[in-house]
Amino acid sequence: MGVVHMYSVGCNGFGLSLLAIVKTLSQEQWYKMERINEIRSFNESNEKNDGDDVGNTIDFTPESIELIRNRLQSSGKSNYKFTFDTTKKIEEAAVLMPLCIVNGKPSVLFTIRSLNLKTHTGEVSFPGGKKESTDSSLESTALRETCEEIGIPTSQIDVLGTDSTLPNKDRTIKVHPFIGFIKHPIDIKKVNFNKDEVYGVFSVTLKDLLNKDKRRLERFRDSKIKYPVFATPKEIGLEIWGLTAFILESACITQDNESPFEIVC
Template sequence: MIDSSNWQTFKEALKLALQAEPLGMQAQVGMAPLPDVSQRFDKESAKKARQSAVMVLLYHEEGRIKFPLIVRPQYPGVHSGQIALPGGKFEEEDQNLIQTALRETHEEVGVSMHQVEVVGQLSELYVPPSNFNILPVIGLLSEVPQFILEEKEVEELVIADINVLNDKTKRKQKQMTFYSGINVDVPYFDIEDRVVWGATAMILNEFATIIHNINSKK
């Protein structure tokens, strides 16, 4: 288990782990909606997709290391009402996808780009339903953030403890009906009694693998 008593040690271990080759499909696929996941790992489709980035934003509070998730509002689209990491699409003003993640995090949850120490990134992930290729960025905060939500883009904030990612009792599965009308078996994280699935769960599964590896070296 990781808590804020070893925050500095954790930060250094995390930075070192993120310097290694990204874990990619082998870590992401464990939380992929079944049965057919081949499209999600189609490299050619990913190259042609719209580019985007999300932020896993870590901070310590009350003896725990935490990160925010956002609840998307209801809208006519494939990701309506879903739980996600702060983030969004690449804009021409962005120098790169890391800046996209920083800018979107500021816009959606009010955390200044200058407060975030970017320490690395996870594997890119292609999302066929919306044709986005996502770069997950890992950022650290030295203080507890004061979140200010962008009401048009964020309906609610969910604060997660990183230890939940490797808690086997929080990994569940249910059948869901996709927008296309197909019934699909979906693995998900139960975080604060919320269903965190799809691309967000796949990204968090890679991060969970990194956290597990750090814990196993203690």
């Protein structure tokens, strides 16, 4: 990922988190879910219970999907302040964070980049790429790339909204993250991914993404900022870091306006 230059660190109004919303919705009526204390209380109770029943309480329902959509559409601008290299041409790119159901469990879908690619080979990522002249919008870019990389057609994806724009490691590309829900359950073994671009696909359950024991903050190279790193299932044996982890943390995990980063003096 390299150093992402940042003047200030903070979270936007969307900090209540997609995952916390989905998690809480299965416990109480969705119209009560604006109450931060209830979200915090439910999360604390889950930390004390490691049984499978906890995972079963998390669900994607029509109500939770609509609340996620409304949250994304009504959230204010992020407090993250990034710099871009104005001496070079700034390009636009888009990625899709696919919310999905795998083996009956609400999850997030990830790709492993092909070993034949020039950059970030073998790393965990979301489907996405640079905007092309034929793309009518950045959302179209994210959907096109998702179809090209993992074979999921646009008709099967409900785009819920977008999160804050982020820079690539060279600060020459504005990356626009979109959050979408795949309407039909996913069978990982049957995902028809493009082997020229993708080495493999896997999913991580929302339960695991919410588990604080499975994510940490780590400083890369000479950065003064510690960035989020997520564990993946043992059979995958990789970590989610870099821009993908940045998007995941920003869009999903941060609660109560806490920063996902730690400044190291």
